[in-house]
Amino acid sequence: MRRALLILPWAAAAAAGAAEPVPVPVPVYGCAIPAPQPLAPRTDVGADVLDVLSGDVEVDLNGLTIFKDRLVLRRRDIQLGADSARYDRSTGEFELSGNIELRDPDTWLAGDSASYNTESGLFRIEAAKFELYTLPARGSADSITLEETRVLTLKDASYTTCARGEDDWLLRAGSLSIDRETGVGTARNARLEFQGVPILYSPWLTYPVDGRRRSGLLLPDFGSGGQRGVEVAVPYYFNLAPDYDATFTPHYMSKRGLQAQGEFRYLSESTKGTLNGQFLPDDDVTGEDRALVYWYNQSRLSDRWRATIDATQVSDSAYFENLSTGLGSASQTHLRQRVDFEYFDNIWSALLRLEDYQTLDDSLTAEERPYQRLPQVAVNGYWPNNPLGLEYRLQTELTYFNRDTGTTGLRANLRPQIALPLRFGALSLDSAAAFDYTAYSLDQTAPGVAQSPSRSLPVYSVSLSTLLERAWGKDSSMLQTIEPRLQFVHVPYENQSDMPVFDTIQPEFDIVQLFRTNRYAGLDRLGDTNKLDIGITTRLMRSADGSQILTATVGETRYFTAQDVTLPGEMPSDDSTSDYIAELGMNINNRWNLDLGYQWDSDANVTRMAEARVMYKPADNRIINLSYRFRRDSLREIDITGTWPIAARWSFVGRYDYSLLDNQVLESFFGLEYSTCCWGLRLVTQRNLTSRDGNSDTTITLQLLLKGFGGPGSSPERLIDRGTLGYDRY
Incomplete structure (x- = not known):
């Protein structure tokens, strides 16, 4: 379409450009390039009108127009200037020379000579410089x-x-093509050059030029470690669609060979997931895939059904020891493969x-390895707000436990419960009675062991609690609560002893365990008890927003x-x-x-457990954590983590986890x-245990991040986030 030319003298041009300038767009990245304010778009002429502003114009009869004194072309919010120009009306072509400058709200181009076609909108400039402000x-x-499609094509x-x-x-x-x-x-x-040194050659590559996800080569990671030698990983990111993407990473290890790594992520309104795979053919050390x-x-x-798959599998038990990855650590003893189907409504839930499990610790005997659940079926019901204020619950479970060695079989559990919650102002009285029935159908039992043992027991509990509160402080700006609780349980x-132990343990004693009706976690044991649980909590809160200052x-x-029911290897307890x-x-x-957490054994007059953690966080990027963990005869550990800027452009991150009991560093990274x-x-150096017998390995990783060109393939923030409480960079 032919555009109209509106030729104005410089006086008119000044008047036309006197409107308020449009603001410069905010840059996506950090190095803001000072941008001149572009002229406001003309509103007194049509969008296809091209203003031609010049002080000296010659027009001949052949349709050739010569501009000798500084030419400015304007259309909408685009401005093009040159010392001189020739315009051929028959072709719609401008030929410009001398101090060429083109600018729009987010672009500046400059050069010695240029051409502009008013018909096609194509602009070409020679010996050019450019700046893209956004x-x-x-x-x-x-x-x-x-x-006109906002595509820049650059040569050399x-x-x-x-x-x-x-x-x-x-x-x-x-x-180079830049499609904005x-x-x-x-x-x-x-x-690609860094500090004048070439670091990457490629016949073809793509990269994002704004904050949107785009396919392209990510920057490589470089590292070195005792298990894998010198490492280079070069990831390529595939932005396949708005709701799924993939990353493929060739990972070279000088001591192991070339490993292929892949990750596929997907997200929709009803499904989300991640699929990761790694393959190392013919490991140079083991000779195995x-x-x-x-x-x-x-x-x-x-609306009521949900399905979950969570599964990890490796080729051999030493995989994480030799090829440690963010998907697992060398301290793992088992990998779980799980598929769940769940149902929820206002009354029923089902699983x-x-x-x-894949067992990685070869030192475990067959009897110490976990059971398969093939399958586990649980159906639970809850009926509140019945006559007299009664609440009814029903818990049922049917599970088949399988293993290559030892007792296997079916376990069924049925537990109906009736409860009466009563409220008298700040006082709460909750009574409950349940009947717990568990039965087995067993295979591969030892001689003389029953194949169909069962257990039928009532469970009674009464809980009494209250909430007392008062204003606190000179100006009553805070609120203090006192929350005592008593619970009596009889089983x-x-x-x-004739029942197997498929999945039952006795967890550590803590505040949560204090008020449980069964001291065991799992259905293979229901602990006999006649006990009174006593607890008291106090809170100090700000009255304005309810935020807690103290909880004790x-x-x-x-x-x-006495408590006579035990797990194998336990002794009955007659503690009062x-x-x-x-x-x-x-x-x-x-x-x-x-x-702070503390557990005191008054009979032995010793500390059983102690934990302490102090966190100082004046800003999101300034965090220091110091913690101490103690378990008598099993654990004495100090853990220091933190991240902190140490200069204008320098920041530090680190973790030091040390076992005082073993005199050994468990994990450290700096x-x-x-x-x-x-x-x-x-630059990150990391030292961690690579095997369950205490061997460790040290790795050094170097990452270069070129902002606005692509990110690194892996991120040390994963280490920071795992080791530093309170850290949330993203």
């Missing part, structure tokens, strides 16, 4: 072509997101589970009869009291947090990061 990015090229180009005069990194390419509509840059015959597969999937089948004794709880249990337990949490001023507005460098 990325921001800049560079130069032998020639640049700008299309250089490209960077660094500030003017700081070419810390450069992408040089024989040809799709957010993709495409380079051919490309060379090594592989890992991990799949996590959660699907909402309907169908298939579960298996009669029944000999359960102490408790113990008094036993009126439990250990004393206490917990304290303090949020002092939104910067300091303190958590990292330094140097960051500018256009690039960053990370």
